[in-house]
Amino acid sequence: RFMINPEFIAGMLFLPSMSDNEAIEIVGTERFSNYTGYAATFRYSGDHVDKKERDSLGRLTTRIVAIDALCHPGSRQYRLDSLLREVNKAFCGFLDQSKCQQSHVFLQCNESCEVQLGSDAGSASNVSGTQSS
Numbered sequence: 001r002f003m004i005n006p007e008f009i010a011g012m013l014f015l016p017s018m019s020d021n022e023a024i025e026i027v028g029t030e031r032f033s034n035y036t037g038y039a040a041t042f043r044y045s046g047d048h049v050d051k052k053e054r055d056s057l058g059r060l061t062t063r064i065v066a067i068d069a070l071c072h073p074g075s076r077q078y079r080l081d082s083l084l085r086e087v088n089k090a091f092c093g094f095l096d097q098s099k100c101q102q103s104h105v106f107l108q109c110n111e112s113c114e115v116q117l118g119s120d121a122g123s124a125s126n127v128s129g130t131q132s133s
Contacts, residue, residue, distance in 0.1 A: 023093030028059025
C-alpha cells in the first residue's frame with residue numbers, strides 16, 4: 001500500500017509506534033499508481049488518477065486503517081492475551097470515530113433529557129419526541 005500511496009512513507013516519520021490497543025486511521029490519502037501482482041510479483045503498471053469525491057475539508061474520501069501485527073507470533077498467536085490484542089486492534093481500527101463522536105454529543109444531555117439511540121446513531125429522540133441531529 002505504501003507503494004501506491006507514497007504519503008504513507010512520510011507519515012511514518014510523524015506517527016508513533018502503536019500500542020496494543022491502538023490503530024491508525026489515515027483520511028484523505030491519494031492513490032498515485034496502478035499495479036499488478038502481490039508481494040514478489042508486485043509490479044508498477046502506470047499512473048493512477050484518483051477520482052474519489054472530496055469531503056467538506058477538501059480531502060479525498062479515502063480512509064485507510066493501519067493495524068500492526070505481532071512479529072513472528074508462532075503458536076503464541078492463539079493464546080488468550082494475543083487473541084484479545086488482535087480483537088482490540090480490529091475494534092479500534094474499524095470503529096467509525098465520526099459516528100462514535102456524534103453519539104457522545106447526543107449522550108451529553110442534562111438529567112431531564114431521555115436519550116434513545118436507534119439503529120442510526122446519528123439521531124436521538126428527546127422527551128418531547130421531536131428529532132434532533
